[in-house]
Amino acid sequence: MGASPIVVAEDLTRHYRVALKEDSLLGTLRHFLRRRYQTIRAVEGVSFRILPGEVVGFLGPNGAGKTTTLKMLTGLVHPTRGKALVAGHVPWRREKAFLRKITLVMGNKQQLIWDLPAMDSFRLNAAIYEIPEGEFRKRVLELAEMLSLTEKLHQPVRKLSLGERMKAELLAALLHRPEVLFLDEPTLGLDVNAQVAVREFIREYNRRYGATVLLTSHYMADIAALSERVLVIHQGRLLYDGALEGLLARFAPYREVRLTLGSPLPQEALLPFGEVRALEGREGRLLVPRERLTERVAEILKRLPVEDLEVREPPLEEVIAKVFQSPKEAV
Numbered sequence: 076m077g078a079s080p081i082v083v084a085e086d087l088t089r090h091y092r093v094a095l096k097e098d099s100l101l102g103t104l105r106h107f108l109r110r111r112y113q114t115i116r117a118v119e120g121v122s123f124r125i126l127p128g129e130v131v132g133f134l135g136p137n138g139a140g141k142t143t144t145l146k147m148l149t150g151l152v153h154p155t156r157g158k159a160l161v162a163g164h165v166p167w168r169r170e171k172a173f174l175r176k177i178t179l180v181m182g183n184k185q186q187l188i189w190d191l192p193a194m195d196s197f198r199l200n201a202a203i204y205e206i207p208e209g210e211f212r213k214r215v216l217e218l219a220e221m222l223s224l225t226e227k228l229h230q231p232v233r234k235l236s237l238g239e240r241m242k243a244e245l246l247a248a249l250l251h252r253p254e255v256l257f258l259d260e261p262t263l264g265l266d267v268n269a270q271v272a273v274r275e276f277i278r279e280y281n282r283r284y285g286a287t288v289l290l291t292s293h294y295m296a297d298i299a300a301l302s303e304r305v306l307v308i309h310q311g312r313l314l315y316d317g318a319l320e321g322l323l324a325r326f327a328p329y330r331e332v333r334l335t336l337g338s339p340l341p342q343e344a345l346l347p348f349g350e351v352r353a354l355e356g357r358e359g360r361l362l363v364p365r366e367r368l369t370e371r372v373a374e375i376l377k378r379l380p381v382e383d384l385e386v387r388e389p390p391l392e393e394v395i396a397k398v399f400q401s402p403k404e405a406v
């Protein structure tokens with residue numbers, strides 16, 4: 076028998092009822108007299124299971140329902156319907172034992188106190204979670220070293236760079252050694268170096284402590300580097316749950332052909348061979364259906380002045396963008 080899951084979501088659903096506002100004066104009057112409501116299906120019947128120690132990427136365009144799902148799994152929001160069990164607890168009961176086992180980090184929210192050194196905020200967290208002094212020091216030192224943040228702990232948070240602030244946020248969120256990490260856009264707005272540093276820290280944290288991670292990110296590089304498994308959500312529904320490579324095979328029934336031409340050609344010259352994604356000077360990129368690949372490559376080599384030709388998987392960003400353009404296709 077395999078390990079039992081540490082995160083279970085079953086038919087998890089959250090609807091929001093929002094009042095419809097009308098633009099005109101008459102509309103505003105009508106709004107006061109008899110409000111009309113609209114139901115937003117933020118999350119609709121989502122089910123999945125995550126095993127201890129897994130790092131799962133959560134993908135979806137803006138407004139897909141990622142944050143709402145994370146809020147239900149951390150107990151900040153009650154579901155309209157469905158069940159969840161995280162580390163053996165029903166999240167929305169917000170039991171103390173549950174809160175000790177989880178953490179939620181949101182890239183666009185801050186828990187550190189702006190005008191004080193990060194160390195002071197850490198102390199506050201240590202008090203909340205009743206972490207003994209010796210253990211507190213040990214954990215701060217260890218995490219600060221992993222994050223290359225040791226020098227910055229005594230500076231007021233407002234003087235830290237965005238990347239350093241995010242690292243300090245992570246440190247604060249992990250002091251109580253949670254087993255399950257919910258990370259919502261932890262690299263949002265960071266420069267590439269800071270993104271890589273945060274990403275490597277998450278990987279190392281997972282390796283060292285066996286923590287389970289559910290992570291959303293707009294940066295595909297984060298997901299590709301950290302997660303073998305991805306959940307794809309679109310318009311509140313789960314479209315895909317499986318390996319990252321499987322996502323390519325399932326949603327990208329085409330491959331990318333990169334060409335270097337002997338001389339520049341107009342776009343029309345490439346059109347018969349596939350969907351032209353880019354053409355600049357002598358360099359071109361085409362999408363070709365997988366099942367026609369051999370035949371098209373042969374034609375390209377016969378008819379065009381090709382200097383170099385390379386076949387690749389299309390960029391993951393493009394695949395995902397295509398998935399989101401063609402909704403209503405369930406797993």
Ligand SMILES: Nc1ncnc2c1ncn2[C@@H]1O[C@H](COP(=O)(O)OP(=O)(O)OP(=O)(O)O)[C@@H](O)[C@H]1O
Nearest residue numbers: 091093115117135136137138139140141142143144
């Ligand atoms: N408190 C709320 N009241 C009304 N509607 C809400 C509320 N919270 C979220 N929504 C709506 O629910 C849908 C899902 O939002 P959610 O924040 O979960 O998406 P997301 O995938 O996290 O998007 P993003 O990547 O932009 O953060 C959106 O249409 C959003 O406008």
